[in-house]
Amino acid sequence: xxxxxxxxxxxxxxxxxxxxxxxxxxxxxxxxxxxxxxxxxxxxxxxxxxxxxxxxxxxxxxxxxxxxxxxxxxxxxxxxxxxxxxxxxxxxxxxxxxxxxxxxxxxxxxxxxxxxxxxxxxxxxxxxxxxxxxxxxxxxxxxxxxxxxxxxxxxxxxxxxxxxxxxxxxxxxxxxxxxxxxxxxxxxxxxxxxxxxxxxxxx
Amino acid sequence: xxxxxxxxxxxxxxxxxxxxxxxxxxxxxxxxxxxxxxxxxxxxxxxxxxxxxxxxxxxxxxxxxxxxxxxxxxxxxxxxxxxxxxxxxxxxxxxxxxxxxxxxxxxxxxxxxxxxxxxxxxxxxxxxxxxxxxxxxxxxxxxxxxxxxxxxxxxxxxxxxxxxxx
Numbered sequence: 001x002x003x004x005x006x007x008x009x010x011x012x013x014x015x016x017x018x019x020x021x022x023x024x025x026x027x028x029x030x031x032x033x034x035x036x037x038x039x040x041x042x043x044x045x046x047x048x049x050x051x052x053x054x055x056x057x058x059x060x061x062x063x064x065x066x067x068x069x070x071x072x073x074x075x076x077x078x079x080x081x082x083x084x085x086x087x088x089x090x091x092x093x094x095x096x097x098x099x100x101x102x103x104x105x106x107x108x109x110x111x112x113x114x115x116x117x118x119x120x121x122x123x124x125x126x127x128x129x130x131x132x133x134x135x136x137x138x139x140x141x142x143x144x145x146x147x148x149x150x151x152x153x154x155x156x157x158x159x160x161x162x163x164x165x166x167x168x169x170x171x172x173x174x175x176x177x178x179x180x181x182x183x184x185x186x187x188x189x190x191x192x193x194x195x196x197x198x199x200x201x202x203x
Numbered sequence: 204x205x206x207x208x209x210x211x212x213x214x215x216x217x218x219x220x221x222x223x224x225x226x227x228x229x230x231x232x233x234x235x236x237x238x239x240x241x242x243x244x245x246x247x248x249x250x251x252x253x254x255x256x257x258x259x260x261x262x263x264x265x266x267x268x269x270x271x272x273x274x275x276x277x278x279x280x281x282x283x284x285x286x287x288x289x290x291x292x293x294x295x296x297x298x299x300x301x302x303x304x305x306x307x308x309x310x311x312x313x314x315x316x317x318x319x320x321x322x323x324x325x326x327x328x329x330x331x332x333x334x335x336x337x338x339x340x341x342x343x344x345x346x347x348x349x350x351x352x353x354x355x356x357x358x359x360x361x362x363x364x365x366x367x368x369x
Contacts, residue, residue: 065259066257066259066291070291100261136332136333136334137332137333137334140333161318162318163318164291164292164293164318165318168318193324193325193331193332193333194324194333195255195289195317195324195333195334195335196333196334197260197334197335198260198262198334198335198353199334
């Protein structure tokens with residue numbers, strides 16, 4: 001009987017860890033677990049390594065998805081605007097390269113070089129980070145704010161409200177969220193949803 | 204009377220307009236979310252199957268033949284299919300039209316124009332996490348609304364449709 005008390009909850013936790021596209025990922029207000037992921041430069045990057053940062057703009061993105069590609073320049077612009085203010089962009093590719101050869105680590109290196117990415121572009125090879133965060137599509141953004149030794153989620157969702165036409169954007173969700181945090185306030189809109197390419201989970 | 208190379212003004216005007224007709228037939232219809240809503244609400248007893256897809260979405264393109272086959276096999280039932288593509292507006296005449304023409308698809312394929320309004324996804328389903336393909340089953344007469352995020356194999360699609368039909 002005693003064994004069951006230990007075994008059953010453990011099995012439940014294990015089962016939860018393997019759910020795909022689980023909406024029970026992080027929500028605004030959650031403290032995040034750190035990661036150790038390989039950057040296109042070869043370096044291993046983690047949140048605890050961001051010594052100077054007030055937070056960061058985490059974006060799950062990839063090489064091939066047209067929606068991600070449409071946002072690349074805007075993601076670069078976010079880094080250029082906010083890295084110096086303590087909110088650097090960190091891009092993470094969560095896709096399984098076996099399913100999408102275009103999203104391999106080698107092609108990440110090439111893309112970063114082609115577009116001169118000024119931010120870290122990390123490879124979530126085990127897809128553990130994407131699962132933990134509850135990321136479901138690319139691009140999918142998480143604005144994190146540092147609180148002491150922790151990083152807390154403050155915004156989740158889309159970058160803005162027009163994928164196709166940057167000129168027609170009327171709501172800059174991530175920019176507004178970061179500006180609010182810089183002013184010591186909470187984002188007025190903590191969550192949004194948008195269409196993206198489904199994350200390609202390992203089979 | 205004024206003539207254009209022997210033609211009357213009316214005939215000349217008709218000749219000017221003539222080249223536009225084939226162009227019009229070639230265009231892909233664009234639909235906004237409010238327009239989609241209206242079509243669904245005026246559907247009465249017809250079950251509408253709205254498939255959200257894009258030419259660049261591999262799993263979407265893979266499930267499409269199954270949907271087209273089901274559509275073909277159930278034509279006598281109170282059922283209609285709308286294939287709404289998230290291809291970019293500027294690509295609609297190339298990528299989307301090419302796709303339709305090379306595969307000789309006769310089904311209702313429209314380009315979905317959802318930009319600028321992020322509340323629409325909640326109206327389709329609060330559970331939708333934003334990935335495509337996704338399929339929405341809707342019937343106005345009894346407000347039936349069911350949603351599936353992810354690919355649907357032909358057999359599963361058939362089972363679902365049959366369960367929603369009277």
